[in-house]
Amino acid sequence: MSLRPTVDFLLYDWLNVPDLQSRERFADHSRETFDAVLDTCERIAREKYAPFNRTVDIEEPKFDGEKVILPQATHDACRAYAESGMLSAAQDYDIGGMQLPYTVEAAANAFFAMASVSIGSGMLTTGNANLLMAHGTDLQKQVFALNEFNGRFSGTMCLSEPQAGSSLSDVATRAVPDGEGFESDPLGPRYRLRGNKMWISAGEHELTENIIHLVLAKIPDANGQLVPGVKGISLFIVPKKLVDTNGQLTGERNDVALAGLNHKCGWRGTTNTLLNFGEGKYPVRGEAGAVGYLVGQPGEGLKCMFHMMNEARIGVGMAATMLGMAGYYASLDYAKNRPQGRAMTTAGKNAASPQVRIIEHADIKRMLLAQKSYSEGALALALFCARLVDEQHTGAPEAANEARLLLEVLTPIAKSFPSEWCLEANSLAIQIHGGYGYTRDFPVEQYWRDNRLNMIHEGTHGIQAMDLLGRKVLMEEGQGLKLLAARMQATIAKASGEWQSEARQLADALQQVGAATQAAWQGAQPAEALANAVPYLQAFGHTVMAWIWLDVAQSAQGDASAHVGRRAAARYFFRYELPKIGAWLQVVSRRDSTCADVPEDAF
Numbered sequence: 001m002s003l004r005p006t007v008d009f010l011l012y013d014w015l016n017v018p019d020l021q022s023r024e025r026f027a028d029h030s031r032e033t034f035d036a037v038l039d040t041c042e043r044i045a046r047e048k049y050a051p052f053n054r055t056v057d058i059e060e061p062k063f064d065g066e067k068v069i070l071p072q073a074t075h076d077a078c079r080a081y082a083e084s085g086m087l088s089a090a091q092d093y094d095i096g097g098m099q100l101p102y103t104v105e106a107a108a109n110a111f112f113a114m115a116s117v118s119i120g121s122g123m124l125t126t127g128n129a130n131l132l133m134a135h136g137t138d139l140q141k142q143v144f145a146l147n148e149f150n151g152r153f154s155g156t157m158c159l160s161e162p163q164a165g166s167s168l169s170d171v172a173t174r175a176v177p178d179g180e181g182f183e184s185d186p187l188g189p190r191y192r193l194r195g196n197k198m199w200i201s202a203g204e205h206e207l208t209e210n211i212i213h214l215v216l217a218k219i220p221d222a223n224g225q226l227v228p229g230v231k232g233i234s235l236f237i238v239p240k241k242l243v244d245t246n247g248q249l250t251g252e253r254n255d256v257a258l259a260g261l262n263h264k265c266g267w268r269g270t271t272n273t274l275l276n277f278g279e280g281k282y283p284v285r286g287e288a289g290a291v292g293y294l295v296g297q298p299g300e301g302l303k304c305m306f307h308m309m310n311e312a313r314i315g316v317g318m319a320a321t322m323l324g325m326a327g328y329y330a331s332l333d334y335a336k337n338r339p340q341g342r343a344m345t346t347a348g349k350n351a352a353s354p355q356v357r358i359i360e361h362a363d364i365k366r367m368l369l370a371q372k373s374y375s376e377g378a379l380a381l382a383l384f385c386a387r388l389v390d391e392q393h394t395g396a397p398e399a400a401n402e403a404r405l406l407l408e409v410l411t412p413i414a415k416s417f418p419s420e421w422c423l424e425a426n427s428l429a430i431q432i433h434g435g436y437g438y439t440r441d442f443p444v445e446q447y448w449r450d451n452r453l454n455m456i457h458e459g460t461h462g463i464q465a466m467d468l469l470g471r472k473v474l475m476e477e478g479q480g481l482k483l484l485a486a487r488m489q490a491t492i493a494k495a496s497g498e499w500q501s502e503a504r505q506l507a508d509a510l511q512q513v514g515a516a517t518q519a520a521w522q523g524a525q526p527a528e529a530l531a532n533a534v535p536y537l538q539a540f541g542h543t544v545m546a547w548i549w550l551d552v553a554q555s556a557q558g559d560a561s562a563h564v565g566r567r568a569a570a571r572y573f574f575r576y577e578l579p580k581i582g583a584w585l586q587v588v589s590r591r592d593s594t595c596a597d598v599p600e601d602a603f
């Protein structure tokens with residue numbers, strides 16, 4: 001089973017990506033150049049990533065007191081990825097990029113996520129560098145971002161602290177001006193940072209010459225107090241090793257120390273770290289304090305960081321999706337080969353007949369279709385969002401603004417739908433394997449463990465839900481939601497004869513979501529409205545996915561078995577999944593307080 005035909009269908013038959021060639025930025029591209037990138041990534045993923053997915057799970061990162069040791073396979077895979085040019089795929093030609101549409105970049109990265117999400121393919125590094133390209137000074141771009149795009153340096157995002165996870169306004173890392181003339185450092189206003197950052201992915205390793213940490217910290221006011229809330233948060237570049245204005249290492253180690261590695265349930269190929277900034281383990285010029293250079297304006301750190309977080313959220317959704325897909329393919333292969341049980345006939349079962357393969361049982365087909373509908377649907381949504389990113393960056397002003405608003409509403413879904421339902425897909429993949437699925441002799445348990453992270457990081461499920469119902473559907477007078485509804489109506493209007501019943505069902509679902517949104521906010525009490533934000537997120541996500549499937553099904557006509565499969569997945573989603581939204585939305589609409597009201601000591 002290969003991913004490529006699905007990617008080709010979505011890019012070329014559904015999203016019509018070669019149309020982007022008409023944009024000046026992509027004029028040199030064509031289906032041939034897109035195919036060449038996909039071919040390269042598919043090959044590197046097959047040769048350097050997939051064979052080592054179990055290796056990196058078993059050989060967890062180790063700290064020898066000085067260095068973090070990773071399997072050789074991780075070094076080889078990361079080098080191959082950097083050499084492919086994918087770190088700068090979307091960048092301008094004049095800084096060494098390929099000016100590739102983000103849609104194609106995202107599709108190409110899907111091969112790595114499916115082969116080994118745990119080895120990783122530079123999502124944090126490109127996200128970090130992209131943020132600097134948007135908010136950094138010319139020299140910060142030159143010294144830090146360009147060296148990330150060329151693979152010399154890698155990047156992290158350092159937001160979380162032991163006492164500040166979801167609640168970033170409670171960040172306590174302090175940044176104070178670094179002596180006389182701190183403002184005139186060519187790399188940016190220079191500060192000394194002190195504090196602890198928890199859960200930092202890829203925070204320490206020897207994969208690259210240097211690690212560029214992007215760190216959220218607060219600059220104390222004149223009384224030495226930290227400004228409460230997010231307004232006090234600023235953003236700093238804190239390199240692990242200090243560099244000069246040419247990007248060369250000066251030979252000085254910055255005061256960033258690994259306090260310890262976290263030992264995770266899954267996704268073990270990537271280090272996860274507790275970092276101490278400025279504790280004095282590596283004093284700089286005789287003083288404790290990690291040297292950091294301000295990015296953007298003081299107090300605008302979180303706003304800048306959102307540049308990276310939104311990309312990271314779509315990336316996390318893609319990772320969850322591809323883990324779902326990996327489990328689907330593994331369980332499909334298993335189901336085609338595992339004989340168990342006999343066919344049910346009107347005369348009952350004939351014990352003398354040979355066993356059938358489990359794929360012949362309706363319940364196994366149900367679990368396969370569920371996985372297919374979640375993971376292929378989520379891939380379609382991720383690529384649709386990626387296409388919106390291209391529209392936002394290269395479209396005419398009105399279309400670009402429309403894409404921006406649609407992305408605001410769809411990003412929480414692109415992150416949370418796959419995180420929840422492709423995890424469920426992995427659980428179904430284990431179920432199809434029976435007892436074997438619960439052992440480490442088959443890959444599906446690792447997919448589930450790897451995927452379990454995705455509802456937690458980059459904003460937990462609950463935080464995504466509150467972002468959607470509390471902010472995204474309301475912002476700019478509900479424009480994003482209205483635009484999304486208009487896109488759904490367009491799909492409903494073009495649905496052909498055999499899909500009219502699904503089209504009516506989608507129209508009804510859309511109406512229910514709209515009514516529940518209004519009902520939740522009747523009385524304008526945030527605590528009441530948001531008490532059931534997660535069921536709202538689930539219903540919203542299922543409605544979006546039904547729309548995606550109805551649209552995809554229109555492009556999947558004919559007798560080819562791949563199209564028959566796509567239409568079956570679409571039907572499955574409408575018949576088995578979409579009806580669930582009624583149960584989710586009724587508590588939202590009633591502003592049900594069953595959970596909120598239960599006293600703590602009643603548990």
Ligand SMILES: Cc1cc2nc3c(=O)[nH]c(=O)nc-3n(C[C@H](O)[C@H](O)[C@H](O)COP(=O)(O)OP(=O)(O)OC[C@H]3O[C@@H](n4cnc5c(N)ncnc54)[C@H](O)[C@@H]3O)c2cc1C
Pocket residue numbers: 156157158159160162164165166167198199200201202264267272453456457458459460461462463
């Ligand atoms: C493997 C891994 C990698 C990570 N990588 C990074 C990284 O590279 N950089 C980085 O900065 N961070 C990283 N994180 C941190 C991650 O983003 C946080 O774990 C996450 O934001 C949640 O914070 P927390 O763990 O402190 O949980 P908490 O914030 O304590 O949340 C615990 C529970 O309470 C819920 N909750 C919290 N507040 C509310 C509220 N107001 N209303 C309702 N429910 C609420 C949450 O939804 C969650 O279910 C990583 C985490 C892990 C596990």
